[in-house]
Amino acid sequence: MPSQSFCDHIRWWFCTANPECSPRAAITAITILLYISIVLLYALCYVPMVFEKPCRILDKALWSLCRTIGYLLWKICCTSRATEDNDTMKKHCRQNRY
Incomplete structure (x- = not known):
């Protein structure tokens, strides 16, 4: 073989x-x-070091936007209802303030 x-x-x-x-x-x-x-x-x-700062900036911007929208909605809600019934709604808004 x-x-x-x-x-x-x-x-x-x-x-x-x-x-x-x-x-x-x-x-x-x-x-x-x-x-x-x-x-x-x-x-x-290396990549996390490069993308860390833009992600933090985007996170801060989105958080600020959410806080602003929440504040505006709270302001509109409490202000419009307070004009309808001044005493009860103003009292309600003052008590539920954060």
């Missing part, structure tokens, strides 16, 4: 660990793993 090549019988992705079987696959696998690890490090370490 003639001898056969070991690499011809095993054609899995495990063969990329042996550069003698398929050097191109080994180089490609190492390159992809290196690229993925660099991208993960970049995403975990």
